[in-house]
Amino acid sequence: MALRIPLSWMKDFVDVDLSASELAERLTVAGMEVEKIHTIGGDWAPDLIKVGKVLSVSAHPDADRLCLVSVDHGASAPLTVVTGAPNLVSLIGKPLPTLKVALALVGAEVIDGHATDGRKIKLKPAKLRGVPSEGMVCSEYELGLSQEHEGILFLPDDAPVGAPLAQVLGDTVLEFDIKGGFAHLQSVFGIARETGAITRKALNKNKIMLSAPPAGQADPGFVKLEITDPALCRRYMAMRLEGVKVGPSPFWMQQRLTRAGMRPINVVVDITNYVMLELGQPLHAFDLDKLKGSKKGEPPLIRVRRATPGETITTLDGVERKLEDHMLLITDGGGPVAVAGVMGGQESEVDASTTRVLLESANFEFLNNRRTSQALKLRTEASDRFGRNLEPELCQTAIHRAAGLLVEWAGATLHPVVGDVYPAPQTRPAISLSGAFIRRVLGVEVPQKEAQALLTSLEFSCQPTDPDTLAVTPPPHRQDVNRPADLVEEIARLTGYDRLPPTLIRDALPPQRRSKMLDGTEGVRDILTGCGLDEIITYSIVSLEDERRLYPEDQGFDPQVYLSVRNPLSAERAHLRRRLLTEGLNTLRTNLRFTKRLALFEVGAVFLKVQGETLPKEHKRLSVLLTGPRNPAHWHGGGTQEPFEFFDAKGVAEALLNALEIPQPQWERGDDPAYHPGRSARVMVNGQVLGQLGELHPRVVESFGLPMQPVAALEFDLEALVESWREDKKMDGLSIHPPVLEDLAFVVDEALPAHQVAKLIAQTGGSLLKEVVLFDHYKHEKLGVGKKSLAYALTYQAPDRTLTDQEVAKVRGKIIQRLEKDLGAVLRG
Amino acid sequence: MLPNLSSLKTDALSQLEQIQSPDDLPVWYRAWLGRKGHLTEALRGLGGLSAEDRPKAGQQVNQLKEELEQAFQARQEAVKNLALAASLAGGALDITLPGRPLQGGHLHITTRTLRKIRQIFGEMGFQVYEAPEVETDETNFGLLNIPPYHPARDMWDTFWVDDGVVLRTHTSPGQIRCMREYHPQPIRVILPGKCYRYEAITPRSEHQFFQVEGLAIGRNITMTDLIGTMREFTLKMYGESRRLRLRGSYFPFTEPSIEIDMDCMICQGKGCRVCKHTGWLEVGGAGMVHPVVLENGGYDPGEWTGFAFGMGVERPAMLHHGIEDIRYFYSNDLRFLHQF
Numbered sequence A: 001m002a003l004r005i006p007l008s009w010m011k012d013f014v015d016v017d018l019s020a021s022e023l024a025e026r027l028t029v030a031g032m033e034v035e036k037i038h039t040i041g042g043d044w045a046p047d048l049i050k051v052g053k054v055l056s057v058s059a060h061p062d063a064d065r066l067c068l069v070s071v072d073h074g075a076s077a078p079l080t081v082v083t084g085a086p087n088l089v090s091l092i093g094k095p096l097p098t099l100k101v102a103l104a105l106v107g108a109e110v111i112d113g114h115a116t117d118g119r120k121i122k123l124k125p126a127k128l129r130g131v132p133s134e135g136m137v138c139s140e141y142e143l144g145l146s147q148e149h150e151g152i153l154f155l156p157d158d159a160p161v162g163a164p165l166a167q168v169l170g171d172t173v174l175e176f177d178i179k180g181g182f183a184h185l186q187s188v189f190g191i192a193r194e195t196g197a198i199t200r201k202a203l204n205k206n207k208i209m210l211s212a213p214p215a216g217q218a219d220p221g222f223v224k225l226e227i228t229d230p231a232l233c234r235r236y237m238a239m240r241l242e243g244v245k246v247g248p249s250p251f252w253m254q255q256r257l258t259r260a261g262m263r264p265i266n267v268v269v270d271i272t273n274y275v276m277l278e279l280g281q282p283l284h285a286f287d288l289d290k291l292k293g294s295k296k297g298e299p300p301l302i303r304v305r306r307a308t309p310g311e312t313i314t315t316l317d318g319v320e321r322k323l324e325d326h327m328l329l330i331t332d333g334g335g336p337v338a339v340a341g342v343m344g345g346q347e348s349e350v351d352a353s354t355t356r357v358l359l360e361s362a363n364f365e366f367l368n369n370r371r372t373s374q375a376l377k378l379r380t381e382a383s384d385r386f387g388r389n390l391e392p393e394l395c396q397t398a399i400h401r402a403a404g405l406l407v408e409w410a411g412a413t414l415h416p417v418v419g420d421v422y423p424a425p426q427t428r429p430a431i432s433l434s435g436a437f438i439r440r441v442l443g444v445e446v447p448q449k450e451a452q453a454l455l456t457s458l459e460f461s462c463q464p465t466d467p468d469t470l471a472v473t474p475p476p477h478r479q480d481v482n483r484p485a486d487l488v489e490e491i492a493r494l495t496g497y498d499r500l501p502p503t504l505i506r507d508a509l510p511p512q513r514r515s516k517m518l519d520g521t522e523g524v525r526d527i528l529t530g531c532g533l534d535e536i537i538t539y540s541i542v543s544l545e546d547e548r549r550l551y552p553e554d555q556g557f558d559p560q561v562y563l564s565v566r567n568p569l570s571a572e573r574a575h576l577r578r579r580l581l582t583e584g585l586n587t588l589r590t591n592l593r594f595t596k597r598l599a600l601f602e603v604g605a606v607f608l609k610v611q612g613e614t615l616p617k618e619h620k621r622l623s624v625l626l627t628g629p630r631n632p633a634h635w636h637g638g639g640t641q642e643p644f645e646f647f648d649a650k651g652v653a654e655a656l657l658n659a660l661e662i663p664q665p666q667w668e669r670g671d672d673p674a675y676h677p678g679r680s681a682r683v684m685v686n687g688q689v690l691g692q693l694g695e696l697h698p699r700v701v702e703s704f705g706l707p708m709q710p711v712a713a714l715e716f717d718l719e720a721l722v723e724s725w726r727e728d729k730k731m732d733g734l735s736i737h738p739p740v741l742e743d744l745a746f747v748v749d750e751a752l753p754a755h756q757v758a759k760l761i762a763q764t765g766g767s768l769l770k771e772v773v774l775f776d777h778y779k780h781e782k783l784g785v786g787k788k789s790l791a792y793a794l795t796y797q798a799p800d801r802t803l804t805d806q807e808v809a810k811v812r813g814k815i816i817q818r819l820e821k822d823l824g825a826v827l828r829g
Numbered sequence B: 001m002l003p004n005l006s007s008l009k010t011d012a013l014s015q016l017e018q019i020q021s022p023d024d025l026p027v028w029y030r031a032w033l034g035r036k037g038h039l040t041e042a043l044r045g046l047g048g049l050s051a052e053d054r055p056k057a058g059q060q061v062n063q064l065k066e067e068l069e070q071a072f073q074a075r076q077e078a079v080k081n082l083a084l085a086a087s088l089a090g091g092a093l094d095i096t097l098p099g100r101p102l103q104g105g106h107l108h109i110t111t112r113t114l115r116k117i118r119q120i121f122g123e124m125g126f127q128v129y130e131a132p133e134v135e136t137d138e139t140n141f142g143l144l145n146i147p148p149y150h151p152a153r154d155m156w157d158t159f160w161v162d163d164g165v166v167l168r169t170h171t172s173p174g175q176i177r178c179m180r181e182y183h184p185q186p187i188r189v190i191l192p193g194k195c196y197r198y199e200a201i202t203p204r205s206e207h208q209f210f211q212v213e214g215l216a217i218g219r220n221i222t223m224t225d226l227i228g229t230m231r232e233f234t235l236k237m238y239g240e241s242r243r244l245r246l247r248g249s250y251f252p253f254t255e256p257s258i259e260i261d262m263d264c265m266i267c268q269g270k271g272c273r274v275c276k277h278t279g280w281l282e283v284g285g286a287g288m289v290h291p292v293v294l295e296n297g298g299y300d301p302g303e304w305t306g307f308a309f310g311m312g313v314e315r316p317a318m319l320h321h322g323i324e325d326i327r328y329f330y331s332n333d334l335r336f337l338h339q340f
């Protein structure tokens, strides 16, 4: 809930001589961020929107729902205004009380009362059912004060007729976004206190002090008070007020409540809210006559205790709530009357017939209060404040302030004794703050006198114990300050951080550690973008249904191995991914609406449950997805519609393995159900699986809503990949002697893996055979049934001499012989 | 009989002068200077001369041969230049046709931004420390001085995975892991990574985003060092002319806590829609490591001090490139990603 502080209210406690924007800036840099400055009446033209006095209200000749209002606005003659406001129409023919209104003259800009979006209109001369209207009497909505648009706004009787309305109602409201759960910054008085400290102005507490405060007693006679769990309720005060007249609260109070963001209800509720906004202490008003004693004839009993399991209460909002045994309750002789510090119950509610009020001002432990409020899913203005660690001393200030207001504005009579159960008044130890410590944290000297002055301005009491040290006792409202570091923050923020000079770290550089994983990951990114792939980063929280699509017919799919999010944003996306492909394929689908060719990669963690471990294994993976035409058409020709396929994924893999100098990968046929069984492979290095690649299974392609075209994919274990990265490769000598190049083509069985042929050529060729490259792969009936031709370009070279034809012929002969013998290969002529 | 050398010369040179094509040059050469050419024939004719005339005539023929050789060289050069000129005149391309595309890929804009941040802090001696994305409640909150039910918890809307297990809401739990691993050595690291918050996906908020945390722990680390480090970063990241504003703030794991703003680079501090008319943009949050957090990491707050900071990654990229909707980052529309 945003904190809104009207400046007019704050000025009850501190003089402000800065402009609103200057004050906002000073508060902001001191840790109270002002998000917005609302100017009330800033756009009311002083000569066009004025205070008027109603002289008469008479019937409209032609319309029952309209009336003619004669208004004196300080000019020589009154104006006549036609209005349909029910609270004026109802006065036709009745004696008039003093009625002051906000009068807008022709030419004034006000909010359009017929629209709901807050748009403005400029008043023009108008005729309503034939009678000219010379202006308008305004509702709160039309003036931008609140959402109230039914009746027009009546101003206080003492508003000066003819004065600009802004002079009577104008104000500035600061809207804060204060980080941290600080109780002391959640009230008008709290912000006034900070303003005083920042601007070096004294704080005026007269408004909140009673001239003759009632005495406090544990047993005030009119109620029996009991706290059974003093750790959860540190103080309970109760005051009795009689003769209360429950009517509307005064105009100025309603205005302040509205500006601070609360709706006026009745004088009793309004006063409790007013005090809560002013001082930060929530109060609760019970109808004293509805509270029960433990026995008939005894005074009412208030017992603060924990709920018993299964107990229930119907709260003010009409909801019956089941209570848990950690929850703190206010009970009377008949049972629960309030969830302590959260919400009152219906049974003891103040209503229009109430005359005797029991006013509660108590302190509840903040963590338990928040736990209760969270468990009940019930956040209220009260719980919002109790949940910030209020101080017990505030109970008394607040109950006195409320009593004063109830007596003055609700006609109440105050019982001379106030109930006050306060089992263990807090004593706070002094904190020892040395100049050396301040210097150690901030890096600058702060003279002791200056530190003392700053802390004193925030009501800390300071005793110098030696020339370098202060004994500092925090005031009760600073429950957040417990250590020297907390005091240093107070000094620093009041001094202004802008006044600290920037320095660079003087300490020696700590040990530097290299991360092979980071270097490797970044290297992989560079290699893949170099290969023309685009990087994507997708969501880690995925749909289980989407992951399931990678397992056609649920082959190998087990929902139990997934981690799920308990409170997902949507029920569809509630699981942590185990494959990068899932969101990758969704990315393909969304992009295929705009483009045909996609070559993507992603680097990221997948989440694998580990039996017996609290946290999952976060495994770094790499995925690649290729689909669409490999070489898009271009004006110079050479473009084809040939789609990306298996060998493109394998090419990416080989580029990676080469760049990372990973030697001798082994390729095996893949068996992952997400892939085409004949067009997928698994790659191993040193017996360890590095990953898999290939064309995705057509059913996977289909189930992701992709067009039926090949999608080539690669999924690598990034950790294993980087682990295999060798950085110690030794140089091969470069020969100055010319190489001998020749091509050899063999006809072999179709089923024979090409890799075996190349391997055997290389083995047989020995050290003189430098390179073997397959340059043609060819099947034709004239080769014979079940045969294929493999053509290799061979490079022979010796480090120390030019090879002779005889030497080359000898090696060639060995190769041909060996291939024939071992593989049944026949050399093509 | 010796032919008339001067008419021979005139004929040879005039024929040479007419040659335009390189192909005609060898023809001319053979005709005049070749083994069966006119000049060789002339030399042969010297045999018929008297012994006293022969040397003089021989000298004249050799001189002519020399002259023709030179003329040939010159003509050869001229013809080559003519051919070159012709090819240059005819070889003009339509230079507005597009070049042959080299299919370079794009790094994700988040990666590019992270690299820039890493580099700037790397130059100041900060190394990367990586920590998990799924965390215990204890590490994500408790050890960072945010006990259960504490109001500070309202600063983070959390995705829960299990009892006591969350998707990390910030990179700060990495501070605890790093301290516990590196203790008792001094520390200077940044902790980049993916974080998660239970937030509706809107143009201004995502449930998944990246953060970079920083942590420096030593025996003499001060608030002014923090300010200097953040200043250095801001100027290098956003430009040397940026002005900084430091304001007091609150984070449970730092004391004192600050937030660092810089003047809005879009309106130069005058106020615009991007800076919500304040003239300031937030760079990040920071502070001196809270004594409780130091203790939880294994460092005695009596001996060690430290600073920590945290910043978003998408936000600077959005400011830098005028991106108004954060949802572009992880919806991976290639039309967006290709722009960076």
Ligand SMILES: [Zn+2]
Residues within 6 Å of the ligand: B264, B265, B266, B267, B268, B269, B270, B271, B272, B273, B274, B275, B276, B277, B279, B280
């Ligand atoms: Zn701006």
